[in-house]
Amino acid sequence: xxFKLPKEHLLAKKMFKDFAENEVKPIAAEIDEEERFPTETVxxxxxxxxxxxxxPKEYGGEGADTLAYVLSVEELAKVCLTTTTIYTAxxxxxxxPIYKYGTDEQKQKYLVPLCKGExxxxxxxxxxxxxxxxxxxxxxxVKKGDHYVLNGSKIFITNSGHADVYxxxxxxxxxxxxxxxxxxxxESDFPGFTVGKKExxxxxxxxxxxxxxxxxxxxxxxxxxxxxxxxxKIAMQTLDVGRIGIAAQALGLAEGALEETVNYVNERKxxxxxxxxxxxxxxxxxxxxxxxxAAQLLVYKVARLKxxxxxxxxxxxxAKLYCSELASDVTRRCLQLFGGYGYTREYPIERMMRDAxxxxxxxxxxxxxKMVIASSLK
Amino acid sequence: MNIVVxxxxxPDTTEVKLDPKTNTLIRKGVPSIINPDDKSxxxxxxxxxxxxxxxxxxxxxxxxxxxxxxxxxxxxxADKAILLSDRAFGGAxxxxxxxxxxxxxxxxxxxxxxAGRQAIDGDTAQVGPQIAEHLExxxxxxxxxxxxxxGKVVVKRQFEDRYHIVEVNTPCLITSLSELAEPRYMSVxxxxxxxxxxxxxxxxxxEIEDTVDKMNLGLKGSPTRVKKSFxxxxxxxxxxxxxxxxxxxxEAIVTKLREKHII
Numbered sequence: 001x002x003f004k005l006p007k008e009h010l011l012a013k014k015m016f017k018d019f020a021e022n023e024v025k026p027i028a029a030e031i032d033e034e035e036r037f038p039t040e041t042v043x044x045x046x047x048x049x050x051x052x053x054x055x056p057k058e059y060g061g062e063g064a065d066t067l068a069y070v071l072s073v074e075e076l077a078k079v080c081l082t083t084t085t086i087y088t089a090x091x092x093x094x095x096x097p098i099y100k101y102g103t104d105e106q107k108q109k110y111l112v113p114l115c116k117g118e119x120x121x122x123x124x125x126x127x128x129x130x131x132x133x134x135x136x137x138x139x140x141x142v143k144k145g146d147h148y149v150l151n152g153s154k155i156f157i158t159n160s161g162h163a164d165v166y167x168x169x170x171x172x173x174x175x176x177x178x179x180x181x182x183x184x185x186x187e188s189d190f191p192g193f194t195v196g197k198k199e200x201x202x203x204x205x206x207x208x209x210x211x212x213x214x215x216x217x218x219x220x221x222x223x224x225x226x227x228x229x230x231x232x233k234i235a236m237q238t239l240d241v242g243r244i245g246i247a248a249q250a251l252g253l254a255e256g257a258l259e260e261t262v263n264y265v266n267e268r269k270x271x272x273x274x275x276x277x278x279x280x281x282x283x284x285x286x287x288x289x290x291x292x293x294a295a296q297l298l299v300y301k302v303a304r305l306k307x308x309x310x311x312x313x314x315x316x317x318x319a320k321l322y323c324s325e326l327a328s329d330v331t332r333r334c335l336q337l338f339g340g341y342g343y344t345r346e347y348p349i350e351r352m353m354r355d356a357x358x359x360x361x362x363x364x365x366x367x368x369x370k371m372v373i374a375s376s377l378k
Numbered sequence: 379m380n381i382v383v384x385x386x387x388x389p390d391t392t393e394v395k396l397d398p399k400t401n402t403l404i405r406k407g408v409p410s411i412i413n414p415d416d417k418s419x420x421x422x423x424x425x426x427x428x429x430x431x432x433x434x435x436x437x438x439x440x441x442x443x444x445x446x447x448x449x450x451x452x453x454x455x456a457d458k459a460i461l462l463s464d465r466a467f468g469g470a471x472x473x474x475x476x477x478x479x480x481x482x483x484x485x486x487x488x489x490x491x492x493a494g495r496q497a498i499d500g501d502t503a504q505v506g507p508q509i510a511e512h513l514e515x516x517x518x519x520x521x522x523x524x525x526x527x528x529g530k531v532v533v534k535r536q537f538e539d540r541y542h543i544v545e546v547n548t549p550c551l552i553t554s555l556s557e558l559a560e561p562r563y564m565s566v567x568x569x570x571x572x573x574x575x576x577x578x579x580x581x582x583x584x585e586i587e588d589t590v591d592k593m594n595l596g597l598k599g600s601p602t603r604v605k606k607s608f609x610x611x612x613x614x615x616x617x618x619x620x621x622x623x624x625x626x627x628x629e630a631i632v633t634k635l636r637e638k639h640i641i
Contacts, residue, residue, distance in 0.1 A: 011449055012569040019563055049566035062566040072566070 003297075005071075012068050016075035019048060028080035031206035032351050037162055038206050041083055046117025050087055055095060059107055060115035066303040070248040074299070077252025078259065081355035082206035084252070088245035089158040089207075090114065093363075094121025097167050097238045098185065101226040110165050110185055122163035124154035124212050125235050132368055135178045135232065139214060141170035146221050148172075148184065150214040153196070158362075160210035161195045164188050167238070168212070169231045181231030185223040192217030203354035240313045242363040244306065247299045247319035250327035250359040254292050257327075257352045258285070261334040264347070268339075281337060288330050295323045314376040321369035324359035331356040379432035379526065379548075381423040382486055383456070384479060384493040384506065386413045387440050387447035396607050403499060412447045414556040415494025421559035422524050423492050424455045430526050433457045435486065439467055439478050445578050452572035453564035460486075464582035469597030472500075476508030477599065481590035482581060483513060489548040490531060495520060495555050503553070510551035517551040518544045522558055 005013065023044050031038045045051055054069040055061025062068075069091065077084045095114045098106055113119040130136040139152025150170055157166075166186045173180035186193060196211030226234050262285065265276040275281050298319040305312040331353040335342040342349045360366050389408040397404050412420070423434045436451045438444050439462040448459035460482060467478050483491065491513075493506030503519075510517035522541070523534035533552055535542040546552075564572075583595070593599055619630055635641045 007449075008570050008573040011446070011453055011564070011572060012566060014450070015453065015564040015566070015569055048563050049568075053566050057567070062570065064566055064570050068566065068570070 005067075005300075009068055009071060012064065013071045013075065015048075016072045019044075020075045020079045024076055024083050025079035028082070029345070029348060029351065031080075031082055032203075033205075033345070035200075035205040037208055038083060038086075039162075042086060042117075042120065042162075045083075045087055051090060051117035052095065052115025053091065055091075055099060055111070055115045059099065060112040062115075066244065066306045067300065070244060070299055070303040073245050073248035074252035074255070074296075077249040078256030080206075081249060081253055081352075081358075082204045084245075084249045085158055085204045085207040085358075086120075088242065088249065089123060090121040090163075092242040092245045093123030093158075093238055094163070094165060094167050096241050097123075097183065097225060097234055100237070101183070101230075101234055102185075103222075105222065106185060106225065114165060119164040120159055120162055122157055122159040122166045123238065124157045124160075124166055124168045125239075126154060126156050127152070128155055132365055134235065135181075137169060137171050137181055139168070139170040140174070141172050141182060141184060141219070143172070143221070148219045148221065148224070150184070150186070150192070150217040150219055152214050154212040156199060156209045156362075157212050158207055158209055160212055161198065161208050166212070167225065168214075169235050170214075172228050172231075176229065178232040179229050181235070182228045183225040183231040183234045184219050185225055186217070186219055190217055190219060201358075203351070203356070203358055239363050240316050241306070243316040243320040243369070244299070244302050244312075246359055246363050247295075247302065247316070247323040250320070250323035250356070251292070251295050251299050253352060253356055253359070254288070254295065254323070254327045254330040257331045257334040257349060257356075258288055258292060260347070260349055260352075261285070261337050264338055264341075268341075275337070284333055284337060288333060291326050292330070295319075295326050298322055314373055317364070317369040317372035320359075320364065321366050321373070324356075325366060327356040327359050328353075379426060379430045379489045380435070380487050381426060381432060381490045381492060382435045382437050382483060382488045383416065383419045383423045383451070384491065384509070385416045385420065385436050385438045385447060385451055386494070386497045387411070387438065387444040388413045388497050388499045398607075410443070410447065412450055413494050413497045413499075415496060415498075415554055417451075417494075417561040418556045418558040419492040419494050419554040420451050420454055420456060421561040422521075422554055423490075424562070425559060426490070426524060426526065427455075432489070435460065435488075437479060437482060437486075438462065439470070439475060442580070445580075448578045449572045450564060452576045452578070453568035454562055455565075455568060458576070459578045461578055461580045462582075462586070463580050466583045466592075466596050469600065470595070471600035471602035472502050472504040472508060473601055474595055474597075474599040476505045476512060477590055477594035478586070479505070480509045480512035481586040483509065484589040485586065490524075491515075491549070491551040492524075493551060493553050495553045506551060506553040513549075513551070515549050515551055516546050517553070518546055519553040521552045521554050524552060524554075524558070 049062045052061035053064050054066050057063040073084050098111045114121050141148040141150050168184045168186045171180050172182040192215050194213045196213050199209040265281050266274050268275045302312050302315040302319045335349045335353050338349050387410050390411040395404045427434050434456040436448050436456050436459040442463055452459055462482055496503035518533040520536040521533045522536050525532045531546050533544045535544050
């Protein structure tokens with residue numbers, strides 16, 4: 001059992017950290033304040049190879065692995081959760097299913113530009129009445145000649161309005177329930193596809209979450225991903241991968257919050273000494289640091305399981321559950337240590353606390369993770 | 379164009395601490411980085427390569443752990459790396475260091491050698507120029523810009539209040555400033571390729587024995603002796619004269635300069 005990161009991962013981690021500190025951190029508060037999609041950061045992510053980290057070189061990826069991907073998400077999440085939301089949705093939820101289920105033609109046409117960052121990806125499963133109960137899909141896809149006609153809508157779709165390629169889940173045969181779901185690769189300019197209302201969110205404000213509207217949207221039959229009827233399975237497997245990324249986001253966010261807090265409590269003086277000197281502060285920091293260590297082990301382990309082609313569904317759910325709840329807990333406790341200043345936008349901790357909450361919700365709520373974990377105990 | 383960049387791994391601090399007993403740097407607990415001037419040197423080498431083609435080789439002398447600095451350079455895009463590491467090279471001053479690096483360079487095919495102006499831990503700015511002397515090639519120091527025009531290397535050289543534009547034939551050596559070029563990040567692919575596809579060759583004394591006089595190597599080959607080292611004391615707060623006319627100010631300054639026998 002080896003707890004050391006391999007040398008190449010250590011070097012990559014250094015690069016991720018340098019990039020996060022110099023390119024992402026300086027505008028993190030600004031994009032939150034302005035609720036602005038950071039196009040300039042996405043360009044830089046593309047330039048340095050973030051958009052295809054775990055994908056093979058033959059498809060334009062970086063030829064690294066899930067562990068490297070997780071490290072990149074962790075380092076960037078320390079300074080800006082918005083940024084990681086954009087590129088984990090792109091990588092885990094769009095590139096991954098095309099890599100896993102796509103035909104060679106689909107990979108050449110979509111995966112290559114996605115990995116190179118020439119195109120941005122998104123994933124549409126959630127609907128107004130199909131959230132945790134994802135099987136209640138109302139969007140339909142009807143085969144007509146050499147194409148499908150999609151009708152319906154999706155909500156809360158990350159990267160919507162900015163993405164070029166969307167993986168869309170729709171019902172091809174309602175009578176079969178989840179086995180009547182299919183997955184499609186939809187381009188942003190397909191006729192009948194529009195992006196609707198943008199949600200105003202509590203956190204990750206720089207990322208977009210809009211409604212997608214399909215009104216007699218024409219999707220060529222060659223854009224069916226996998227086989228007809230396999231859409232639900234593809235979606236669930238995609239979310240398994242996605243959860244590893246969200247766990248890494250939450251882990252990074254907790255670490256980032258703790259780093260900010262350690263700096264603050266050493267500087268901030270009350271009662272004539274730095275507040276670090278108070279036992280309450282020390283116990284808080286010690287407890288949070290210990291839990292972060294445990295969270296990191298869960299995340300790195302699930303990444304390794306995936307890289308070793310071992311089953312990881314339950315581990316992904318456990319990592320996501322633990323890390324996201326920890327991120328919310330740690331950011332809240334860190335803000336408390338900051339006191340009044342923490343509640344102001346002068347410090348990043350209030351943003352971190354707002355951002356943390358989403359990790360307990362998207363790509364499966366904590367309750368869904370518990371359902372997944374419990375199902376492995378039957 | 380074949381470019382060799384000389385790279386030094388240095389402690390990541392401008393506050394280098396000295397061991398008062400041994401007069402050597404305390405490296406323990408201080409993370410190591412590529413010397414900033416050298417990192418810019420790597421960047422400008424990569425830019426030259428992108429313009430005119432060729433190969434970028436990194437050359438470093440140091441302990442085995444200096445390999446990490448070379449891997450980082452490879453991850454930025456350099457093609458090859460050589461680490462000169464041998465107990466025989468240890469304890470070298472600038473003379474022994476430049477002798478060792480020059481011995482290795484004699485084995486390499488190069489058009490341009492780029493060395494950082496100076497290292498943040500030693501601040502001597504001697505190794506680059508000494509290498510050029512050992513190799514008997516022209517050198518241009520303090521380069522802010524390097525270009526290739528009609529087969530010649532044209533260097534914009536920083537010089538007090540002006541620039542020199544120097545044209546130089548190859549092979550030549552250029553010492554670079556960190557202002558020369560903002561170093562690029564490693565790429566993700568680069569970090570993995572640096573370990574999986576590229577190689578850091580380690581050369582010891584055996585590899586350069588025939589191109590160097592052993593009397594010029596390591597501690598024995600170092601004429602420099604550290605007589606004493608000490609931490610600089612902070613200067614006093616100085617004397618502030620405000621509320622004086624220009625004439626009084628001139629008078630006060632001249633008086634002070636006379637007192638100190640400066641004028």
